[in-house]
Structure formats: structure tokens, C-alpha cells
Amino acid sequence: MASLLLLLLLAAAAAWVWGRQEWRARAVERGFAAQGVRGPRRGGWLRGCNEEPFNLNSYYFGNRQKPYISFCIKSYKVVKEKGGPFLYWLGPQPRICISDYDLVKQILSNKYGHFVKNDAHPVILSMIGKGLLLVEGTDWVRHHRVLTPAFAMDKLKMMTRTMASCAECLIKEWEDQTSTRKSIEIEVEFSKQFQDLTADIICRTAFGSSSKEGKEIFHAQRQLLAIVITTILNVQLPGFKYLPTKRNRCKWTLEKKLKNTLMQIIQSRIASKGNGYGDDLLGVMLDACFSTEQGEKRDELVLTMDEIIDECKTFFFAGHETTSHLLTWTMFLLSVYPEWQDRLRVEVLRECGKEKPNADMLSKLKEMTMVLLETLRLYPPVISMFRKPITDMQLGRLHLPRGTAVVIPIPMLHRDKEVWGDDANEFNPLRFENGVIKAAKIPHALLGFSIGPRSCIGQNFAMLEAKSVMAMILQKFSFTLSPSYVHAPADLITLQPKFGLPMLLRALDA
Numbered sequence: 001m002a003s004l005l006l007l008l009l010l011a012a013a014a015a016w017v018w019g020r021q022e023w024r025a026r027a028v029e030r031g032f033a034a035q036g037v038r039g040p041r042r043g044g045w046l047r048g049c050n051e052e053p054f055n056l057n058s059y060y061f062g063n064r065q066k067p068y069i070s071f072c073i074k075s076y077k078v079v080k081e082k083g084g085p086f087l088y089w090l091g092p093q094p095r096i097c098i099s100d101y102d103l104v105k106q107i108l109s110n111k112y113g114h115f116v117k118n119d120a121h122p123v124i125l126s127m128i129g130k131g132l133l134l135v136e137g138t139d140w141v142r143h144h145r146v147l148t149p150a151f152a153m154d155k156l157k158m159m160t161r162t163m164a165s166c167a168e169c170l171i172k173e174w175e176d177q178t179s180t181r182k183s184i185e186i187e188v189e190f191s192k193q194f195q196d197l198t199a200d201i202i203c204r205t206a207f208g209s210s211s212k213e214g215k216e217i218f219h220a221q222r223q224l225l226a227i228v229i230t231t232i233l234n235v236q237l238p239g240f241k242y243l244p245t246k247r248n249r250c251k252w253t254l255e256k257k258l259k260n261t262l263m264q265i266i267q268s269r270i271a272s273k274g275n276g277y278g279d280d281l282l283g284v285m286l287d288a289c290f291s292t293e294q295g296e297k298r299d300e301l302v303l304t305m306d307e308i309i310d311e312c313k314t315f316f317f318a319g320h321e322t323t324s325h326l327l328t329w330t331m332f333l334l335s336v337y338p339e340w341q342d343r344l345r346v347e348v349l350r351e352c353g354k355e356k357p358n359a360d361m362l363s364k365l366k367e368m369t370m371v372l373l374e375t376l377r378l379y380p381p382v383i384s385m386f387r388k389p390i391t392d393m394q395l396g397r398l399h400l401p402r403g404t405a406v407v408i409p410i411p412m413l414h415r416d417k418e419v420w421g422d423d424a425n426e427f428n429p430l431r432f433e434n435g436v437i438k439a440a441k442i443p444h445a446l447l448g449f450s451i452g453p454r455s456c457i458g459q460n461f462a463m464l465e466a467k468s469v470m471a472m473i474l475q476k477f478s479f480t481l482s483p484s485y486v487h488a489p490a491d492l493i494t495l496q497p498k499f500g501l502p503m504l505l506r507a508l509d510a
């Protein structure tokens with residue numbers, strides 16, 4: 001009897017939750033329809049519009065049948081034909097997709113904090129912490145003030161040597177493979193190798209730490225990422241995150257491991273303090289935590305220890321995941337456009353010879369910069385940005401109720417022919433010949449690192465890293481796509497090749 005009662009209660013609770021969600025969803029749809037904003041059919045609040053024919057992110061990058069960029073931008077047409085924003089559903093969550101550059105600029109350049117980041121998924125929070133990427137308001141100002149000096153150009157230039165040394169180890173492995181196998185070509189899966197390499201680089205440059213600790217952080221974050229990818233569309237039931245389900249237990253173990261490893265890195269830096277904590281990212285944070293400019297202990301902490309741990313998580317993840325995909329897509333495009341591969345090699349050999357590149361040499365690689373920017377335009381590692389207004393807002397003709405999730409679809413904007421020209425879908429690095437500002441019909445149309453106050457703090461770091469790795473590969477190898485490559489760019493939080501990037505690598509002096 002008791003169990004029957006419990007069952008009835010559960011069924012009633014489920015019906016109530018369902019009814020409330022459905023009622024809310026219809027109210028949202030009605031509200032936007034009254035403003036002329038529609039979108040693809042909603043498939044029920046559990047499913048959203050996630051199944052075909054509407055997946056916002058599946059249209060920009062061609063598909064497996066047409067191996068190279070067949071841009072079937074169906075969603076783009078929805079926007080352009082109807083001339084404005086549209087509504088779609090991600091699971092139970094409504095999203096307003098904004099593809100008008102003027103509106104996007106209003107959102108991203110807003111200095112008054114009217115648009116804040118969307119609430120992060122709980123597992124994303126465990127994975128990257130509430131660091132600079134997610135904090136808001138005065139907390140953001142405080143964190144930003146502490147962290148900015150770590151990215152000064154003179155510091156970044158010093159890091160170039162470490163970046164190049166990490167790349168050198170990997171390149172040596174490939175050289176050994178080509179010489180021991182005595183084959184002209186070896187097959188390398190670049191996506192995975194670049195993830196390892198960029199994780200190693202961020203670990204050494206930002207935290208001065210060993211690759212063993214770096215690997216532990218890397219693995220914990222990757223496993224958390226896998227949980228995010230499988231659960232991102234699930235409805236978040238209240239209290240569910242506290243239940244000891246298999247997934248929750250796994251998440252708790254990984255969280256603990258991440259925190260312990262980061263604590264080890266931090267403790268050993270504190271223990272080895274000589275004249276200061278060092279001038280890498282971790283050193284800068286510890287300094288802000290413990291000492292005044294006169295070297296005395298602060299009365300009021302500028303960053304707490306928990307905030308430092310969260311920043312370490314943020315920087316570890318943001319600092320390697322995105323750059324590895326930029327490198328991956330650059331390799332892909334250079335193998336599809338071998339004439340550009342040759343051009344870059346000529347430039348690299350002219351400016352760096354066969355030496356390990358330093359920051360001054362890298363600053364002379366103009367065509368390399370153009371290719372990286374064009375890659376960022378066609379294959380932006382960060383595929384969407386999310387914001388919500390903190391009060392009811394008027395955005396152009398659109399009335400946005402407080403808290404409405406707004407999506408900025410970067411690939412869609414990067415292929416707008418009115419802004420980028422008729423060749424918007426083609427790979428043409430020359431559009432960046434006169435710099436980013438003049439590359440399109442409006443300035444700052446490239447959103448790969450975002451724009452405005454919340455733009456990427458690590459963009460110079462990423463560009464230096466990508467240039468040094470690419471320069472060193474081009475000095476030693478030529479490369480083509482492996483026949484086993486399948487073109488399937490996928491939105492797995494960042495844009496990555498779903499089946500990796502197998503390439504055939506050939507030593508230049510073979």
C-alpha cells in the first residue's frame with residue numbers, strides 16, 4: 001500500500017514537473033511569436049530541437065558524404081530569409097539565436113554588465129571552476145586585474161622558449177618513428193597529439209609544473225568533459241546532483257582528484273618560494289593572494305585559495321583545449337590547400353631557418369598569422385557564446401525578457417556573405433593581409449577570440465603557441481590527409497574533428 005502511494009506521489013510529481021515545463025515552454029513560444037520570432041518545431045521539452053532536421057551546429061561544416069566544406073547552412077537561411085533572430089530549443093531550454101553583427105556587438109561590448117554569462121552546467125563548473133571565464137561583476141574586475149599582468153607581451157615572449165621545447169619533444173618522437181620504421185611516411189593522429197602537447201605547454205608555462213601532474217589534470221578534466229557531453233541536454237532535477245548515482249560518484253572522485261593535484265602544484269610552489277612566487281600565472285596569483293607590493297602579507301586577500309584553484313582549472317582547460325583545435329584545423333586546411341602549406345614553409349625557413357623559433361622570429365611570420373586567423377574564422381574552436389540579460393532588455397527591435405538565453409553562433413556570423421564577401425565560405429587567408437580590422441566590411445567581424453571586455457585573455461598566448469608549433473612542424477615535415485580521414489567537425493563543447501585528424505607525415509630531408 002505504502003509503495004503504491006509512493007508510486008502515485010512520484011507520478012503526480014512527474015506530471016506536475018512536465019506540466020509546468022510545457023506551460024512555460026508554450027508561454028515562451030507565444031511571447032516570441034508575438035514579436036515575429038519563430039523557429040524550428042519544438043520536439044517536446046525533453047528533446048528540444050536536437051534531432052534532425054534542426055541542429056544548429058551541424059550545418060556549417062559539410063558532412064561525411066561531401067568530405068570538404070559543403071556548407072549546407074540551413075539554419076543560416078532560416079535567419080536570413082526571415083531577417084532576424086530565431087528561437088530554438090536545447091533540451092528544455094529556449095535559446096534566441098542572434099546572427100546580426102550589430103546586435104552581437106551590442107551584447108559583447110556592453111560595459112555595464114547588462115548581459116552576463118549563462119548559468120553553467122554543474123559538471124562544467126566542476127571541470128573549469130568558477131574562474132575568470134564565469135565570474136561576473138566586481139568579482140570579474142578583481143580577477144581580471146590580478147590575472148592580466150601574467151599575459152603581458154614580455155612574459156609571453158619568455159614563454160616561447162618553453163612552448164618550442166615542448167613541441168621539440170613531440171617532433172623528435174615523429175622523427176624517430178620515420179627513421180626507425182624506414183618508411184617515407186608515418187600516420188599520425190594529430191587531434192590527440194595536439195591535445196597532449198598543448199596540455200603540456202600550459203602546464204609548464206602557466207604553472208611551471210611537470211608533465212606528470214599536467215597529465216593527471218588533463219585526464220580528470222577530459223573525463224568530466226565526457227560526462228558533460230553525455231548529460232548536457234538532460235533536465236536538471238532539483239537535488240539530483242546529491243544522489244550517489246554511478247555518474248555522480250564518478251564526478252565527485254574526479255573533482256577530488258583535480259583539486260588534490262592542483263593543491264599539490266600550489267603547495268610545492270609555496271614551499272619553494274625564494275624571493276617571490278615566480279612570474280608565471282600561478283606565481284602572479286599567489287602573489288596576489290599572499291603579499292603586498294612591499295612584500296608584506298595582505299590584510300585582505302585579493303584572491304582566496306579556492307579562487308586560485310578555480311582559476312587553475314579554468315586556465316588549464318581554456319589554455320589547452322581551444323589551442324589544440326586551432327592547431328588541428330590549421331593542419332587540416334594546410335593539407336587541403338598544399339599551396340598554402342608550401343607558402344608558409346618558405347616563410348618559416350626564411351625567417352627562422354632551421355632554428356628553434358623565438359618570439360622575434362615568430363612576429364615576422366605574417367602569412368602564418370593570416371592562415372591562423374582564417375582557420376579561426378572557418379573553424380572557430382569556440383563555436384557559440386551564451387549570454388542572458390539581467391533585466392528585461394530591448395535589443396534592436398527585439399524585446400528580451402530577463403534571463404532569456406541568447407546564443408551567438410560564431411560560425412554562422414563568420415560566413416555572412418554581406419560582411420565577409422562572396423567568398424565567405426572559402427579558405428582565403430589573404431583577406432587578413434591588412435590585419436583583422438580590415439578583413440571584412442565591418443571592423444572586428446572576427447569573433448574567434450570574442451570582442452569587448454570579456455574577450456579572450458589568452459589570445460596572444462594562443463597565437464604565439466600556435467605559431468611556434470606550426471613553424472617547427474613546417475621546418476621538418478610535409479603532410480597530407482590520410483585516406484582514413486572522415487570530415488565530421490563536431491560541437492563537443494569546442495569544435496573538433498569527431499573522428500580525429502589522421503595525417504600522413506613525411507620528413508623533408510628523407
Ligand code: HEM
Pocket residue numbers: 132133134144314315318319320322323326380381382384385386447448449450453454455456457458459461462
Ligand atoms: C585558439 C585558442 C583560443 C580561442 C579560440 C579562445 C576563445 C575564447 C573566446 C571566444 C572567449 C570568450 C568566451 C565567452 O565570452 O563566452 C574566451 C575567453 C577566455 N579565454 Fe580564450 N581562447 C583561446 C585560448 C585561450 C588560452 C590559451 C587561454 C589561457 C591561457 C584562454 C583563456 C581564456 C579566459 C580565461 C577567458 C575568459 C575571459 C573573460 O571572461 O574575461 N583562452 N576565449
